[in-house]
Amino acid sequence: APDSPEAELHAGTVDTDMPTAKLDRPRDDDELELERPVIRSRTSGPDPTSTSSLHDLQAPYQLRRLRRYRDIYPSDATANVEPSSSSMDATLFVVKTKTLQVDVEVATAEEHVEYALKDPIIQEYLLAEYPKDKLQEAMNSEMNKMDEFQVADVAATSSLTPEQLAGALDFTWVHRWKGNEIRSRLCVRGFKQHVDDIDDTYASTPVLLILKVLLVHALAVNWSIFTYDVTTAFLHAVLDPSADPIFVWAPEEYYPSNTTLWRLKRAVYGLRTAPREWQDHFAEERLRKNFKRLKSNGNVYIHQQFQIVILAYVDDLMIFGDPQHIMDFEKHLQEVFLIKRTGHLNEEGSKIRFLGRSLQRTNSGILMFEEPEYYMQILKELGMENCKEASTPASSTTPTPTDVDDALDASQHALYRRMVGKLQWQHLLRPDAAFTIKELARDLTSPTESSFRRLKYLMKYFKGTMHYKLLIQPKVRLDANTASDCNLVIPSDANWAGCPTTRRSTSGVLIEYLGASVHFVSRTQSLVAQSSAESELYAIGTAISEGLHIRSFLQEASFVRNMAIEVQTDSSSAKSIAKQFGTSRKTRHIQLRYLFMQDLVRCGIVQLTKIAGDSNPADIFTKFVKLDVLRRHLQRVGLVIDRSQDIFQVSTSWSRPNIQLMKVTSGSQCIKSSSTSSALLIGCIHMSVTLESDNNFDTCASTP
Numbered sequence: 001a002p003d004s005p006e007a008e009l010h011a012g013t014v015d016t017d018m019p020t021a022k023l024d025r026p027r028d029d030d031e032l033e034l035e036r037p038v039i040r041s042r043t044s045g046p047d048p049t050s051t052s053s054l055h056d057l058q059a060p061y062q063l064r065r066l067r068r069y070r071d072i073y074p075s076d077a078t079a080n081v082e083p084s085s086s087s088m089d090a091t092l093f094v095v096k097t098k099t100l101q102v103d104v105e106v107a108t109a110e111e112h113v114e115y116a117l118k119d120p121i122i123q124e125y126l127l128a129e130y131p132k133d134k135l136q137e138a139m140n141s142e143m144n145k146m147d148e149f150q151v152a153d154v155a156a157t158s159s160l161t162p163e164q165l166a167g168a169l170d171f172t173w174v175h176r177w178k179g180n181e182i183r184s185r186l187c188v189r190g191f192k193q194h195v196d197d198i199d200d201t202y203a204s205t206p207v208l209l210i211l212k213v214l215l216v217h218a219l220a221v222n223w224s225i226f227t228y229d230v231t232t233a234f235l236h237a238v239l240d241p242s243a244d245p246i247f248v249w250a251p252e253e254y255y256p257s258n259t260t261l262w263r264l265k266r267a268v269y270g271l272r273t274a275p276r277e278w279q280d281h282f283a284e285e286r287l288r289k290n291f292k293r294l295k296s297n298g299n300v301y302i303h304q305q306f307q308i309v310i311l312a313y314v315d316d317l318m319i320f321g322d323p324q325h326i327m328d329f330e331k332h333l334q335e336v337f338l339i340k341r342t343g344h345l346n347e348e349g350s351k352i353r354f355l356g357r358s359l360q361r362t363n364s365g366i367l368m369f370e371e372p373e374y375y376m377q378i379l380k381e382l383g384m385e386n387c388k389e390a391s392t393p394a395s396s397t398t399p400t401p402t403d404v405d406d407a408l409d410a411s412q413h414a415l416y417r418r419m420v421g422k423l424q425w426q427h428l429l430r431p432d433a434a435f436t437i438k439e440l441a442r443d444l445t446s447p448t449e450s451s452f453r454r455l456k457y458l459m460k461y462f463k464g465t466m467h468y469k470l471l472i473q474p475k476v477r478l479d480a481n482t483a484s485d486c487n488l489v490i491p492s493d494a495n496w497a498g499c500p501t502t503r504r505s506t507s508g509v510l511i512e513y514l515g516a517s518v519h520f521v522s523r524t525q526s527l528v529a530q531s532s533a534e535s536e537l538y539a540i541g542t543a544i545s546e547g548l549h550i551r552s553f554l555q556e557a558s559f560v561r562n563m564a565i566e567v568q569t570d571s572s573s574a575k576s577i578a579k580q581f582g583t584s585r586k587t588r589h590i591q592l593r594y595l596f597m598q599d600l601v602r603c604g605i606v607q608l609t610k611i612a613g614d615s616n617p618a619d620i621f622t623k624f625v626k627l628d629v630l631r632r633h634l635q636r637v638g639l640v641i642d643r644s645q646d647i648f649q650v651s652t653s654w655s656r657p658n659i660q661l662m663k664v665t666s667g668s669q670c671i672k673s674s675s676t677s678s679a680l681l682i683g684c685i686h687m688s689v690t691l692e693s694d695n696n697f698d699t700c701a702s703t704p
Helices: 051-056 124-128 130-149 162-166 209-220 272-289 323-336 372-381 409-427 431-442 447-463 531-555 571-579 596-602 618-620 627-637 647-658
Strands: 021-025 067-069 080-083 092-096 112-113 152-156 171-178 181-188 224-230 247-248 260-264 300-303 308-313 316-321 340-345 351-352 355-359 366-369 468-472 484-495 505-513 517-524 560-569 606-610 641-644 659-663 669-672 678-682 685-691 698-700
Touching: 021 171, 092 247, 112 447, 124 130, 130 171, 152 517, 152 606, 209 308, 209 316, 209 340, 209 366, 209 505, 209 517, 209 531, 224 560, 272 308, 272 372, 272 596, 308 323, 316 323, 316 484, 340 351, 366 641, 409 431, 431 447, 431 505, 431 517, 431 627, 468 517, 468 571, 484 531, 484 618, 505 531, 505 560, 505 618, 517 618, 517 627, 531 606, 560 647, 571 596, 618 627, 618 685, 627 641
Parallel strands: 021 092, 484 560, 560 606
Antiparallel strands: 067 112, 080 092, 152 260, 171 181, 224 316, 224 340, 247 260, 300 308, 308 316, 351 355, 355 366, 366 468, 468 641, 484 505, 505 517, 641 698, 659 669, 678 685
């Protein structure tokens, strides 16, 4: 009570983080006011009833950097802090309080936590690329998500030990344009995070092979396909509270005094353990709904009863199944995740992006491709926008080692590595250039002038064939309610001692599921084969290893009941070695790890068949081939030409080597093509093109 003899005036100094700021103890009780304290957060806005809030909107951020004191004022007291004058440069503050009888330990340390600013402080260098108002809006939106998910507890530096302060991490902002809006992400600089076991940071990602297999099966059983995106996926995962706490310095754009830290409670982007935490959290949520996580690929979840398949790529989901069951499942997802639908592949012409590739639905299948802009960017970096086109990925002449082959300088070496890395990213969509890209990648450590010339030659080929697309189209229809019996057809081939320097061979493998090409391999063998039969045997071993992976996946998913692996080879000697038991006098040097195929053949899992050399499509994965050989096999490996793009540009690169000019009496010229499915007649005034196919794309086996 104010009139009590035990009444005592309690006042203190409030640190405003300004050197000249000062608080005077009030002297006159008549000036004291009593009202309940109002704690204003960053997002709630100013209190219109507070006197200090009138100055808060006008004062610069230095005057708004106030700190909240814990346990200084009781619940019935107020600390109204306001400038002593209306000047914007005022630094003198007056505290109006009320004399109350409270139990306060004078020796108690005052732990203070800084307020977060309502709007961030924008660095000057960012304003050159982003408008200030949009950037502030994007950053405030990200901070609001942090508040919604309760990402962290705020802690003052005085409450932490020196060891915790020394191990505190930092935040950084990542900004990028997404359409007309700015996407801002608050990330932890996790490379400084201490992890006891590096294996705890591992999180698997799906491979393109599994996506192709799922697309083929979905088309065969007539499933619907939808894609979804989980907003701020990592923030859904809760960190283990029993583990060592992770402290991060609060973002300085909102906490400019650098005296506040966050104790993380959720997996913030940038943490080394965040991908693993999110993947485990998503798996736990799926298991609660009776989904089965496949061991053959940890990113695939299957619900056997409702026949729903989920392929998860971090925060991107592709869901296969009956449309009604998917709609019901979508409602459940919205209850546990912030999720939105991003597209589908259920109608002709529908198009999505998934796993970094473009997918488009056609009347008979799904096209998988890379946008032409991707190739044009590489051509631009190489300065080859106006280069001529090439008809093959590389010259079919066998390269010979030369003693004089200058190495690239540092700048050209960096350019070579960057360009080949981009080609490696998309090579799984271009089986016609798989061997060429593999050979370029072998020279990454020490490329030479000849390596750079081969790179440029390949880009000339891509300029004329950038509209080639991989067609996913099964030739067999299945019943979605029953598991069927089918085989994997895997042609294999090898080029014995194809490398002129190391004399190592190259294995080539093509995998077909339900008649559709789902995977191919072009790989240099790790051992030097002493005969062509031995190199072909190693290629068969590679084919069986790749086939066993797909077989395990299909059987675990209950897509098939019984599945045999049919390996096709054009080597009778390798076929005989694989079918016999043990080694002979001529094969005793072959390592035992390549003879596991003998047991698989004897138990019926693997079937070996003979294929003619001219009909083996795996031939294009083992060496540089001529144009006629390349054209012969492209249809089987799944490449088609999209005629909705620039068909004439694509077709000219194929027709040029086979063009014959013949003079006619009318003054016109007839271009005669060796292809029987096309005829081009160019006159003095007009040009007519006759095509047999009525589809939107044509197979590469026939020149349009």
